[in-house]
Amino acid sequence: MATPNKDPIWNLELKTKATVTFSSSPVSPPDSTWKFQNKECNNYRSKEGITPEGGSNGSDPSSYQKVKGITWFQTLIHLLKGNIGTGLLGLPLAVKNAGLLMGPLSLLLMGIVAVHCMGILVKCARHLCRRLQKPFLDYGDAVMYGLQTSPSSWLQNHALWGRHVVVFFLLLTQLGFCCVYFVFLADNLKQVIEAANTTTTNCYSNETVTLTPSIDSRLYMLSFLPFIVLLVFIRNLRVLSIFSMLANICMFISLVVIYQYIVQDIPDPKNLPLVADWKTYPLFFGTTIFAFESIGVVLPLENKMKKNDHFPVILYGGMTMITLLYTSLACLGYLKFGAAIQASITLNLPNCWLFQSVKLLYSLGIFFTYALQFYVPAEIIIPFAVSHVPKQWNLVVDLSIRTGLVCVTCALAILIPRLDLVIALVGSMSSSALALIIPPLLEIITYYSEGMSPITIIKDILITFLGFFGLVVGTYQALYELAQPPVSPTFSNLTSAFVQ
Template sequence: MVFEKEASSSAHVLKIPPFLGEDTPLLAKPGHRHLSSQPKTFANVFIAIVGAGVLGLPYTFKRTGWLMGSLMLFAVALLTYHCMMLLVRTRRKLQDPLVLGLSNLSSFGDLGFAVCGPLGRFSVDVMIILAQAGFSVSYLIFISNTLSHLSDSSSTTRILGLTSKSWYLWGCFPFQLGLNSIPTLTHLAPLSIFADVVDLGAMGVVMVEDVSLFLQRRPALQAFGGLSVFLYGLGVAVYAFEGIGMILPLESEAKDKDKFGKVLGLCMAFISLLYGSFGILGYFAFGVETKDIITTNLGQGWISTLVQLGLCVNLFFTLPLMMNPVYEVIERRFCGSRYCMWQRWVVILGVSLLALLVPNFADFLSLVGSSVCIVLGFVLPALFHLLVFKEEMSWIGMVLDGAIVVLGIVIGVSGTWSSVMEILAPKA
């Protein structure tokens, strides 16, 4: 999805040179604020959460077992919803005229600054940079691996010392330099509809193919993969549901804010069922042969090729949108909120180099989910909520918030270590 996991840590607007900013429909205009109905809010939440992470779920279910993976997925969805609502309640408390009456709390970073000062905003800034850059790295891994698979190139085949994956990645690099140089997102905005259609269409095609293959092959399956892969599966599940950075802006744009929690809950339940079905069907179709990117399990027919190429094109144009919050933070902190092209080029070079070092798509999803996504999605929301409501909360509420913070830190540290070891381990 184009707006998947795109988050900003500040309400500050980038200062764009006049000759570059004549047409900026993505920037809100004073007096032209259109609030979203409940169906539109549902759609916006869906867009903000669902993305490329779903493609790694079948492989994760192979590792964890389909039942263990499903239970883990639904548990993460429930906790993610709870933490999203903690953010919403915290902002509403700070905006209450009888408390502080703060009005400029439109983003996660603004809330962090209101609760913890500069340290709060800095923490959110760092997590958003790492998360968004991590999402972009996973996109490049998907694109290069998928194109290498479609060209039927062996991972050991080298041309001038470079693998086919490296050639495809560096082939995308100059075009990404151009796309990431766009200061506003005006020319990329129309691709959002295309991305949504491609994502949903691709998932539909893959799930239909999975059902057909399962009925033909009926491979051996396992329900539980053991505790040794618990942290691995948890990291991927957290990554798949990461979208908390967009919740405050979406709640601000909701017309009926009293029903935002209900709409968010229904959307999270729907996404959970979609994710669970996609992961289970993918694993059921291929069993132990399930690969880290489920689309590479499909045959070489024209439908499979179109699906994979469509996803590559989608993520290719989505990557600049994912990187935009990174540029917003860097340019706000180091360039006086002014556009800086050379810094963008250096960042996208670093992202490309990192993508070359990580061979497995699902392994990297687990790493990002276990590290920054757990902090951003669980630890910080619970911590901010605890600090704001501590004087009026019951001891049960304080224990619950504290438990989320402590559990998030423990799982984050251990999960990050487990994911790094998985990435470094030799693959068969």
């Protein structure tokens, strides 16, 4: 499962630059990390080593050259990191919801469309930079300036709302990720504790494991609450980058172990349906778009590259690798565990110390990632609130809001304690807007006055309709499933069912 699915350290650095204005009137920045962010934005040219060449005053954006920045390899690594998270682990269940044939085909199609929308966003941002003579634009800026330069006077007058929409969906997405993390942590820790008395060293035993019932998973969420509150009190981005590194190491090791297990002794798939019930397909959509929702890191990476002319190649090459990774894990996971596949593939791993350690290790990575994902909404909401109180109350308000936001995500996770439905709901409600709906509309707004091919317009309308249809139907189906009487999951980890 993004992100997230998704290492958000790049989201942290530059997402907030675009999404910090809540009103048309300027707000004096408070004495907090927000001041650093404003300073970072204002000093972009000096920080990134952008120097004007040619031209009398360097106002031509084509005259800006990045003499410092990240290399193509570093960009590729960050792109890969930004797409690997909890969404990845939920894709095997997504394939079950679509079918053994329909699932992989739809996953590939969704990947192609999502990556195409990322390319659209980059193209529009570059075009607007040249038109407005700006060195860089982020997601919120691109939407706002696209509306400002549109031929419609109504859109021009409401351009600022374009940025507000991006802010809203960013907040919804990032806080949704945080809700998913609470549920993921609770489910995995609960299963590890329930199997503690019967955990063995033999990972390929045919012995049936009987789990010991423990406390409700929602109580596990509450137990994580104070530790996560303390974690989000860390406001220094450099310190958070250390947690990002630890999270990446934990997740990488876990994925290697998971892959080596699921490729062995795959059962005969003849009993698996090629096409699932159409009622579960919207859940497939929500889970998949949740995993692919990394569009927020695209412009920050492109802006920070030394030679950003190479970025499209890096984008399409890197996302091809991600799509293949998603498809392979989704298919292998479903083939390995069949109808017994759960919301996270970690919940299907055998009850031996190796795989119990994998669950704890991945959970540790998700725990650290919570602070990174939380940083984005915190840097949007807190500066606005702190600017309206006396300076001596800044720290109190800052920490209070952090505590309150964590409690909100915990409360929402407790209200929706089903990991698969939380992922589908977040993906359908927010990720579809950022990844599928806004980019094609931005392309039409940006290029319509300059002449667009009717085929391109039809293509963009179809993508927008796909995103909107997925948003409505996926959200409805997730909410409908949540309204049904809960069915107690059977965490049976029966290795005898999977080992021939």
